[in-house]
Amino acid sequence: MIRKVDDIARLDCFREFRAGKPEAIFAQGKSVDDLIKIVKAYLECVDSVLITRLNREQIEALRLNFKEIHVNETGRIAIVGKKAKEISEGKVKEIGKIAIFTAGTSDIPVAEEAYTTARFLGLKVFKFYDVGIACIYRLIEPLKKVKEEDVDVIIAIAGMEGALPSILAGLTDVPIVAVPTSVGYGVNLNGVTTLFSMLLSCPSGVAVVNIDNGFGASVFAYLIVKRKA
Incomplete structure (x- = not known):
């Protein structure tokens, strides 16, 4: 299923089921407003989302907009949703x-x-x-x-x-x-x-x-x- 976000993105919500790996959001080059819209839309499809190549402004915006968030500032990467809480609490199911x-x-x-x-x-x-x-x-x-x-x-x-x-x-x-x-x-x-x-x-x-x-x-x-x- 493809989920359209205004005229800025088309999210591949079934990628993990089809290709065995989840979609990630590449934040570099995206405005803060567009990034927040995309993350919110993606969380309507899945319970967690991975966001890479974040800048400081984007990280602060994510923290303001989402309660369940895990940020690795050194790696410029964040997790939003259920898995953020699991990682923070050390409850990741490891394979x-x-x-x-x-x-x-x-x-x-x-x-x-x-x-x-x-x-x-x-x-x-x-x-x-x-x-x-x-x-x-x-x-x-x-x-x-x-x-x-x-x-x-x-x-x-x-x-x-x-x-x-x-x-x-x-x-x-x-x-x-x-x-x-x-x-x-x-x-x-x-x-x-x-x-x-x-x-x-x-x-x-x-x-x-x-x-x-x-x-x-x-x-x-x-x-x-x-x-x-």
């Missing part, structure tokens, strides 16, 4: 486990977008931040935890030369979802160089999503976990 690794602290905003998306989708998440290859020993304890917890998927987030996913793929049998970020100097080219580097990964078992796309990485991980569950 599987993933781990999120970042090479550096500067990659955390992308990781937090991935984290909140994963929680929205019912995934338990282990976070290991600032474990990049400049000091490879930092990976020892996180990889032990991944093995102990029998993690289903690893999301590896990195800027610069983007080597972290390849290193992880050579050290574990867990599928890797690689996320290039726009973090880096000069020839990083806002993440393009990192993207190409990840696509050239020598170890197999690495899938790559678009630059800074933490949301897409978690949806891909969710689809893997969902088929296994």
